[in-house]
Amino acid sequence: MQRTDFGDMTCSIARTLDIAGEPWSPLIIRDVWVGIRRFDELQRDLGISRKVLTERLTWLVGHGVLERRQYSDRPPRHEYALTAKGLELTEVLMAISAWGDRWTAGAAGPPTLLRHRACGEHVHAEVRCSHCGEPLHGDDVEVDEGPGARR
Amino acid sequence: MQRTDFGDMTCSIARTLDIAGEPWSPLIIRDVWVGIRRFDELQRDLGISRKVLTERLTWLVGHGVLERRQYSDRPPRHEYALTAKGLELTEVLMAISAWGDRWTAGAAGPPTLLRHRACGEHVHAEVRCSHCGEPLHGDDVEVDEGPGARR
DNA sequence: GTAGTAAGTTCCTTCAAGCAACTGACTGGA
DNA sequence: TCCAGTCAGTTGCTTGAAGGAACTTACTAC
Numbered sequence: 001m002q003r004t005d006f007g008d009m010t011c012s013i014a015r016t017l018d019i020a021g022e023p024w025s026p027l028i029i030r031d032v033w034v035g036i037r038r039f040d041e042l043q044r045d046l047g048i049s050r051k052v053l054t055e056r057l058t059w060l061v062g063h064g065v066l067e068r069r070q071y072s073d074r075p076p077r078h079e080y081a082l083t084a085k086g087l088e089l090t091e092v093l094m095a096i097s098a099w100g101d102r103w104t105a106g107a108a109g110p111p112t113l114l115r116h117r118a119c120g121e122h123v124h125a126e127v128r129c130s131h132c133g134e135p136l137h138g139d140d141v142e143v144d145e146g147p148g149a150r151r
Numbered sequence: 152m153q154r155t156d157f158g159d160m161t162c163s164i165a166r167t168l169d170i171a172g173e174p175w176s177p178l179i180i181r182d183v184w185v186g187i188r189r190f191d192e193l194q195r196d197l198g199i200s201r202k203v204l205t206e207r208l209t210w211l212v213g214h215g216v217l218e219r220r221q222y223s224d225r226p227p228r229h230e231y232a233l234t235a236k237g238l239e240l241t242e243v244l245m246a247i248s249a250w251g252d253r254w255t256a257g258a259a260g261p262p263t264l265l266r267h268r269a270c271g272e273h274v275h276a277e278v279r280c281s282h283c284g285e286p287l288h289g290d291d292v293e294v295d296e297g298p299g300a301r302r
Numbered sequence: 303g304t305a306g307t308a309a310g311t312t313c314c315t316t317c318a319a320g321c322a323a324c325t326g327a328c329t330g331g332a
Numbered sequence: 333t334c335c336a337g338t339c340a341g342t343t344g345c346t347t348g349a350a351g352g353a354a355c356t357t358a359c360t361a362c
Contacts, residue, residue, distance in 0.1 A: 003319050006178075011263070012261055013177055013181055016248070016250055016254075016255060017174050017177060023168055026172070043309095048155070049350065049352060050309085051312085052349085052351075054310060055349095072359095074359070074360095075307085075358050075359035076308090077308060077359095088250055089289075090288075091246060092250055094292070095243045096243050097163045097164050098163075099242070100163025100165075103167075103239070104166040109298035110297040111162055111296075112295065113295045113296070115294075117292065121282040123287070123292075125278045125279070125281070126278070126279050127245055127279075128276070128277050129270060129276075130274045130277045131274045132274075133279075133284070134267075136245060137239075137241075138239070140267060142265070142266040143263050143266075144273070145262075145263065146262050148261050155350085190341070191339055191340070191341095199320090200321060201341070202320080202341090203320075204341090205341060205342080226340095227340085
């Protein structure tokens with residue numbers, strides 16, 4: 001989808017960007033997540049060209065992030081839904097959104113709020129350590145070689 | 152940097168993507184984060200064209216994600232470093248990386264591992280609720296209008 | 303039989319990506 | 333003093349993806 005192929009870099013960030021890193025894709029995934037599931041709705045909401053939207057949807061379906069399903073037989077009508085793989089990407093979106101709220105919202109405040117159903121509060125996403133549960137910041141970690149490292 | 156301007160959409164995801172959503176930017180930020188700070192090192196490591204790298208670095212410096220500093224006077228030499236704003240983006244990168252490890256790494260396993268200095272373990276990023284600390288998944292939340300919503 | 307909707311497809315233009323070569327300021331060695 | 337090398341870009345050319353608008357197909361509703 002972009003000129004340089006990120007898919008075979010030995011890096012989980014590059015590989016993720018290869019699947020969903022093209023600038024429109026996160027917005028498409030967000031829209032499907034919040035219930036905007038149909039071609040024309042997506043096109044109107046995003047202001048994306050129909051051609052590019054077709055390409056992105058096909059790509060995301062092909063990579064198992066979205067699935068396309070028929071909700072009407074006659075006339076044949078389709079909508080898009082997140083797969084389990086796609087639904088997990090929304091955690092990345094929540095982290096992106098938290099950063100945007102903090103650094104780009106300005107005095108007006110964040111354009112949207114997230115309500116956590118379990119606790120009922122307006123919350124934001126926090127990135128935490130899977131082992132000890134403490135907040136995980138950029139300078140709290142070291143990067144080591146993993147089993148999938150190359151050469 | 153892309154054809155459609157995301158910067159004035161009323162959405163923290165779009166605004167974040169406007170700053171750092173072009174496909175190379177997250178990889179540049181990751182590289183600076185792990186210590187690849189100089190122009191030629193970045194160019195070699197990423198295989199990015201020098202022209203595009205120049206544009207991206209200038210853009211990221213202009214948006215306060217990176218800062219350019221001179222580490223040698225004669226000859227004048229520069230390197231790039233993360234600002235506080237940029238360092239917080241690495242939390243998003245860790246979330247992206249966790250998704251990539253889970254869904255794209257395959258049998259070989261993840262190419263890199265993250266060691267959390269505080270607890271000493273190899274860990275991955277988890278997105279959690281800022282209020283109750285429970286894991287935050289895509290279907291655990293509702294999206295409400297925030298104070299910065301438009302119209 | 304006309305209007306409308308959903309989900310694309312086709313065509314054309316323009317702008318950004320990729321690539322390679324060049325520049326300029328300096329260092330270090332023969 | 334000359335040559336090679338390094339760092340940090342800049343310039344110019346080509347190609348391909350993005351954006352936009354119009355068209356298509358298959359149906360429904362009036």
